[in-house]
Amino acid sequence: MDATPMRTELPRAVASGKREQTKILNRQLILDAARQVFAELGYGATTVRDIIRATPLASGTFYNYFKSKEEVYQAIRDEVALAIRPRLHDERMKASTVEQFITCTFRTFFEYVSDDRVNFRTIRHAADTTRVRMDTPEVIAGFEELREDIEGAISKGLFPPVDPDMLMASIVGVAFEVAERMLRREPHDPAGAADFATALFLGGVRALPHAQAPELPAQDSVTSNAA
Amino acid sequence: MDATPMRTELPRAVASGKREQTKILNRQLILDAARQVFAELGYGATTVRDIIRATPLASGTFYNYFKSKEEVYQAIRDEVALAIRPRLHDERMKASTVEQFITCTFRTFFEYVSDDRVNFRTIRHAADTTRVRMDTPEVIAGFEELREDIEGAISKGLFPPVDPDMLMASIVGVAFEVAERMLRREPHDPAGAADFATALFLGGVRALPHAQAPELPAQDSVTSNAA
DNA sequence: CCGGAAATTGACGGCGTGTCATGGGTCGGT
């Protein structure tokens, strides 16, 4: 809230001693260098030495901050996940209809991806010919949160009682794959991508097999497999 | 066509000289070893040395067959893609309704994944905590084929005129992500997964924005940014 | 049976990895 330094004996909240300051600085130095090197060489070809060389630090210092290049990658990826996850959750909490729930999820995601293409290109451009997607624990936690939100929406009667796990998986799959295509086109059209995905799911959810709904009036299509 | 050996001086079709036989054998030796080592150590941790050590061959020999561990990985992955791609294409060619088109795509894919979990687990179990998916050129070609099939289906009036690229991306995303969840559950239920995905797209496609329809009545939302 | 082509072998130089003893810089107490 207040940006005014209190000038008490406890300025810890922002950056306590010089010790901790350089610690934060160095960490950021490494992360920034990594982002650049990953983008330049690709994740697979990058070595810890490449990262540290793009930094004024010595090789040993790297290991005071990260165990490996993979951990650096995770940190970068988690940064993104931590930035976007609360936004998505908040938006979904505000939703009072299926349409709002779905549309805000996709819109927020695609807009973020479009804005943050620095990070995102870094992340996607991994090897030469092959595309790669790595899901870090933080990202997976985001998926779980989506599933929980879906479960909540179902119990509030907002969604029909579909399989939340499968629906989550589908949304995730469409989000990432469509985002990829969106980034390939110029100019980026996050709104168009969101409209596409939203329409798909809005139409689709209605047709989805209802999981644990025993007292339904005669269903005509699907529903052949009631587990 | 004919499997009968002609007994001429040219039995090349099956396995000509000892030279070529061992060449095929060695290649297979390396691929098998790689499958095992990848599954055991994970892709990231595996070294070319690990692979060659799981083989009676010498280190130098490896490079007569593959440039790197990545190329081995591609070969394994491409093996799968080459096995499944024609099947998918054939099934889709037989489809005369949207429902058939979509359902056969998912059913074939999920059944294959479920059967072939040896390869698939190998492929997915890449690092320790992180999940990865690598799309090799052969796999990407499969995606392109799907897009072309969608375009064909649209021009035959089977599909409404949606954006084929985006629809392809969505199908791919759902297929892989739902497959992942399917493999996590015991027992595997490829039919259930296919029903879910099919229902989603059957309902969704109808609701999708129609791409190249210029004579639309007043558009209210979107379309603000016409390049 | 022999000469040449093709493929295998394993040792080698170069490099990345992760560790550790060393030393310089920082902090809290006096």
Place this chain on the structure above:
DNA sequence: ACCGACCCATGACACGCCGTCAATTTCCGG
């Protein structure tokens, strides 16, 4: 202002992997 304790950056080191290549073995055709 000074000092001792502590923390952490440093870069050399031992080890292992990488990709290559000359020497050698294996195979083929004549």
